[in-house]
Amino acid sequence: MNVxxxxxxxxxxLDQAELEExxxxxxxxxRSGNLAESTRLARQAELPDGAKSGALxxxxxxxxxxxSRENLKQAIDFLGHRFYGKTLTLEYxxxxxxxxxxxRNQADIEQALATVERLETIRIRVKD
Numbered sequence: 001m002n003v004x005x006x007x008x009x010x011x012x013x014l015d016q017a018e019l020e021e022x023x024x025x026x027x028x029x030x031r032s033g034n035l036a037e038s039t040r041l042a043r044q045a046e047l048p049d050g051a052k053s054g055a056l057x058x059x060x061x062x063x064x065x066x067x068s069r070e071n072l073k074q075a076i077d078f079l080g081h082r083f084y085g086k087t088l089t090l091e092y093x094x095x096x097x098x099x100x101x102x103x104r105n106q107a108d109i110e111q112a113l114a115t116v117e118r119l120e121t122i123r124i125r126v127k128d
Contacts, residue, residue: 001067003075004042004123008061010086011128020060026082027063035075036065072122079124080109089125 007023014022020041027039041058067075080088080103091100103109 001069001072001122003036003065003067003072004046005063005065005079006061006123006125007063008059009128010083010126016060020058023061023063027065029082030063030065030075030078033078035071035078036067038066039063076109076124077106079126080106083126087127089127091123091125 005026007019007026012019012022023041027036027041030036030039040063041060042062042064043058046064047059047062065075076090085104087102087104089100089102091098101108101111103111
C-alpha cells in the first residue's frame with residue numbers, strides 16, 4: 001500500500017534543503033525499522049491536491065512509502081511517537097469515500113485504525 005507522508009506543515013521552520021534532509025532521514029528510519037518496504041521523496045504529480053500532469057519534480061518534505069497492510073499500524077504508531085505533541089491527520093479513501101481523522105495520542109490512533117479496515121490510499125500530514 002502506498003502511504004504519502006507530508007511534513008510540510010510540521011512547523012519546523014526549515015528551509016527546503018533542510019526539510020528534504022529531514023524527510024530522507026525519516027525515510028531511512030522507516031526502512032531500517034522494517035516499517036516500509038521502500039521510501040522515496042514524492043513527486044509533484046503524486047500529490048492529490050494541485051497535482052500537475054507531467055510534473056516530475058521531487059518535493060522535500062513529502063515522502064512516498066510502500067507499507068504492507070501488516071505494518072500499517074506500526075508505521076502509524078511510529079509516526080505518532082516520532083512527532084509526539086504534533087497533530088497528525090490521517091486522510092484515506094475506502095469504498096469510494098474520503099475521510100480525514102486528526103489524532104495526537106495513542107487512543108486517537110487506535111480509534112482511527114478501527115474505522116479504517118479496507119484502505120485504498122492513505123496520506124498522513126504532520127502539523128504543528
